[in-house]
Amino acid sequence: MPEGPSIVILKEQATPFLGRRIERVSGNTTIDKERLLGQRIEALRSWGKHFLVEMDVDFSLRVHFMLFGSYRINEQKSWATPRLSLGFDGGSEFNLYSCSVRFIDVPLDLLYDWKADVMSEAWDPKLALSRLRAHPDTLACDALLDQDVFAGVGNIIKNEVLFRIRVHPLSKVGDLPAAKLRELVNEARQYSFDFYEWKKQFVLKKHWLAHTRRTCVRCQIPLQKAHLGVTHRRSFWCGNCQVHY
DNA sequence: CTAAATGTTAAGCC
DNA sequence: GGGCTTAACATTTA
Numbered sequence: 001m002p003e004g005p006s007i008v009i010l011k012e013q014a015t016p017f018l019g020r021r022i023e024r025v026s027g028n029t030t031i032d033k034e035r036l037l038g039q040r041i042e043a044l045r046s047w048g049k050h051f052l053v054e055m056d057v058d059f060s061l062r063v064h065f066m067l068f069g070s071y072r073i074n075e076q077k078s079w080a081t082p083r084l085s086l087g088f089d090g091g092s093e094f095n096l097y098s099c100s101v102r103f104i105d106v107p108l109d110l111l112y113d114w115k116a117d118v119m120s121e122a123w124d125p126k127l128a129l130s131r132l133r134a135h136p137d138t139l140a141c142d143a144l145l146d147q148d149v150f151a152g153v154g155n156i157i158k159n160e161v162l163f164r165i166r167v168h169p170l171s172k173v174g175d176l177p178a179a180k181l182r183e184l185v186n187e188a189r190q191y192s193f194d195f196y197e198w199k200k201q202f203v204l205k206k207h208w209l210a211h212t213r214r215t216c217v218r219c220q221i222p223l224q225k226a227h228l229g230v231t232h233r234r235s236f237w238c239g240n241c242q243v244h245y
Numbered sequence: 246c247t248a249a250a251t252g253t254t255a256a257g258c259c
Numbered sequence: 260g261g262g263c264t265t266a267a268c269a270t271t272t273a
């Protein structure tokens with residue numbers, strides 16, 4: 001569920017709740033969920049992997065699905081208790097499972113830098129470039145997962161971007177030629193949108209070129225697999241066609 | 246069935 | 260306190 005494009009899809013699927021009043025709340029969250037009763041949903045937004053529900057009175061609900069979170073719209077999991085369930089008129093409901101929920105009591109525009117969100121209209125590649133250049137020793141595999149630079153990029157997108165642009169995950173950002181660094185930034189956004197389209201059509205996995213794959217589609221040799229960088233996340237790469245700068 | 250996985254935060258240590 | 264590493268959490272699939 002977690003990467004940025006999936007949150008954008010959720011935002012779209014949740015639009016039937018826009019402008020509706022929350023009539024019922026339940027769930028095993030420890031936050032003061034009663035606070036949501038009677039609130040009208042004013043906007044649905046997202047920043048990277050954060051799903052944001054703005055209420056009509058000066059606060060928002062932030063939902064983060066972490067690794068295992070999920071949701072159901074107008075249905076429920078018979079085997080699980082929602083972390084938070086929002087009920088609306090006509091019996092419709094929005095159920096959130098095993099996710100982190102919390103209130104935000106400041107305007108979202110004060111808290112979030114929308115320019116860092118790869119799925120946002122406000123995405124600013126120049127800002128990402130300057131943030132990358134500020135930390136030249138960062139490895140490419142870590143840089144792509146940095147939510148301050150590429151909000152919304154997760155491990156799948158990381159692996160696919162590096163494969164597409166033929167960059168070895170252990171390359172230092174500062175060692176990439178300028179054109180290659182720009183390519184990394186641009187591809188982070190481009191692949192995220194491809195991810196979004198494929199996910200909506202339920203064909204995401206079949207388009208993976210590196211993530212979880214055993215063989216390089218270009219070289220036909222085995223892909224390398226290891227937990228790399230300070231993030232220790234799974235990397236899949238081709239030792240032949242991905243250049244170690 | 247055990248392990249690992251699309252992620253983040255808090256605790257612990259020097 | 261800072262900076263770093265590890266643990267914790269939670270669910271589904273291979």
